[in-house]
Amino acid sequence: MPAFNGRRRKVSTVTQGENKWISWGLRAPIMAATFYGSIKTAALAWTIGDIGVGIMAWLNIIAILLLRKPVLAALKDYSDQKKQSKNPVFKANELGYTNKEGRNKSIVF
Numbered sequence: 001m002p003a004f005n006g007r008r009r010k011v012s013t014v015t016q017g018e019n020k021w022i023s024w025g026l027r028a029p030i031m032a033a034t035f036y037g038s039i040k041t042a043a044l045a046w047t048i049g050d051i052g053v054g055i056m057a058w059l060n061i062i063a064i065l066l067l068r069k070p071v072l073a074a075l076k077d078y079s080d081q082k083k084q085s086k087n088p089v090f091k092a093n094e095l096g097y098t099n100k101e102g103r104n105k106s107i108v109f
Helices: 017-039 042-066 068-083
Strands: 089-091 106-108
Touching: 017 042, 042 068, 068 089
Parallel strands: none
Antiparallel strands: 089 106
């Protein structure tokens, strides 16, 4: 571990540099929703919350459908290894999985 030299590391956050508009783009609707929610009924707040949860659920369903094939391939490989009385090992490259560094990782279950 390198020694502390007294200088602070630069941390990249949304509020720094050219991404400052993203921070304000997120703050403005949150502040507006907080103000609007403080003067309206609780039923409206619950309705808006339900809509938000529904949107998140649909996004998750879409992600599950998109990941169906790779997950089923990994499950089939796992089942085949168990049937052969092996200790199952997940080998990413054999199933077509790679991470951005392209490392070949194996995970023992």
